[in-house]
Amino acid sequence: MRVHYDNIVFSLQKAGGISTYWSELITRLLRDEIDVSFDEFNHQNIVRSSFTIKADDITFSNNRTLLFERFKAMPLKNQNVPFVFHSSYHRITNNPNASQVTTVHDFVHEKFYKGIRRGLHLMQKKKVLKAADYVITVSENTKKDLLQFHPSIPEDRIKVIYNGVSTDFYPLTEQDKQYLPETGSRPYLLYIGSREHYKNFEFTIRLLRECPDFDLYIVGSPLLKKEINQLVQNIQGRWKHFNHITNFRLNQLYNMAFALIYPSNYEGFGIPLLEAMKAGTPFLALRNSSIPEVAGDAGVLVEAAEVGLFKDALNYISDNSATLKEKGFAQADKFSWENCYQQTLSVYKELSL
Template identity: 30%
Template sequence: MAYSLEQCWHRVPGGTATAAIELARVLPNLRRDIQLIGFAGRHKTAPQDAYQPPINVEQLFLSGAALYESSMRFGFPKVEQATGQVDLLHCTSIIPFASKSKMVATIHDLAFLKYPQFFSRRGNSVFRRSLKILLERADVLLCSSQSTLEDCAEYGFSRDRLEHVPLGVVAPMVMTSRDQVKTRYKLPDEYLLFVGTLEPRKNLSQLIDALEILGDSVPDLVVVGSTGWGDVPEAENLTSKTKMRVHFAGFVQPSDLGAIYAGAQVLCYPSLMEGFGLPILEAMSYGTPVVTSKGSSTQEVSGNAAVLVDPLNIESIAAGITQAISHKAELSQLGRKRASEMTWQATAQKTVEVYERVVQ
């Protein structure tokens, strides 16, 4: 089976790369008769250490934007030029690679349809064309959340082509001591935490406004994540005007991230829209209370184990943070239980069931 891993080489690989990597790590151990053949474009360098694929990756002769554009516009290069003949193509992101084989694609969200203002002009164009091709070409879409599945159905996909396949979370693993991490990233003794690619839909500006309301009654905010587009200058401007202390840690290696989660008072994740929201489960697995948005996939993912807030209302966000701090022990217990229910093994099992259905 051909398995796309081009996103591992993106400037900001993000959750789509993490999901593809973790699934690829589990699938071969689940079923010995499944042979994953990874493919990506031709790159001169390896991905960042955190996004190294766990399987061999064959190379096509194009990469990045050129590969995406050629695949969508001209239908080449076919993935089989790199992988050889396969029974199935799994596109692990919204990009529909060209192939002669049957196709399964993973869709995390359709945020570009609901919030086009939060995406670049090129991003909007690529995602919209990709979705149109998937509507014509994909046999089944694997949707990370029921919310995304409903969005795909509303777009025009028949429900027999849609499967809800939730993502999982890796078991807690603190590879670096808290003291080492605190020194390395200049972290305060106590802190609130935000984790995610820094882009407008993550709603960081509203979070900082909410923290301004709370003032000195709450710890500093630590922001972990690579720059997406559009939000970082705005956020830095806000921090220059506010009394709230915000620490931008940038990209953090996975070996350090566990200790940062474990040391946080609360994960603040008031995103406007997510396909899933992996940081929610990651924080819960370390017993860190979570504040996140209601009425979206983040509510679905968190179950009854998080404090839910209106992401458009800074008073609601502020009240949620206060509630999470005051109910830390209870939320920690609920969160650990919720995270234990969401495994990559379960994701892989549901994925295999779809593979079998499509190739029959």
């Protein structure tokens, strides 16, 4: 079985859930010495820098062509025997020897965006779905969305394979917690990831304004000037921002947080929920999309992005933190990157028969 991976996602983002997903698959392919080769652009991706691929196994492309190459079919002329092609982000190959796999993580663009950005994304996704021999979705909810937006895709071509959670996340001992940097005596809520409009970051700031006993710790890309102004105007002196941090540092932040706040209107999966559960940290999130699949009966799911409902959720966490912690451990144990990898490998093997 020969496999070719398109690593374009590492150049499209510096960090994120798809980068994590892709790196977890790659490291296991390398571990198991699968016959795999790669295409890659230059990148500044944090996750990619954590492992090494032999230079002989990578074909590098110039970053100046990234904007155009991401929409073009890859010829892969050196692949002259049957192989499985899997792109990290919606690319296809026109090599006739390829069996093609694509992973659909969500339908954010279809649901929340307009204009050229939406149009280009939909065009690209439609092309890759048409070419795919198998489509992997990361949750049952994403599969449901896939069939809603692309009803012509045969259901037997769709495989639901859940994401996993890294072993980098675990409860720290009380002794470890005494020596953590940049943590004060005040409790804080931890916000992780994108701050696009559907993620409800502005709502999070409003909630913190009404909860003066809590600070807000933000992990993600550099803050925009508009976001900094909102933070200063509403919760001045009660927020900190962290960018380009390791999983080791992120685990520390999870461990010391009162709770993870995850008020997103839509998720294809929701890896931070699992990371919080593995670290023993309660979470509060909106009950929508794939979140109930990931959350199970752990954490607190809120019906709407309303300050009063989220304040009630914080009070519930305060009164039930030990129970939520144990439920989180049990729920997180249902997901693993090893399971994700083995199920994905089974797809490759089926196409290689």
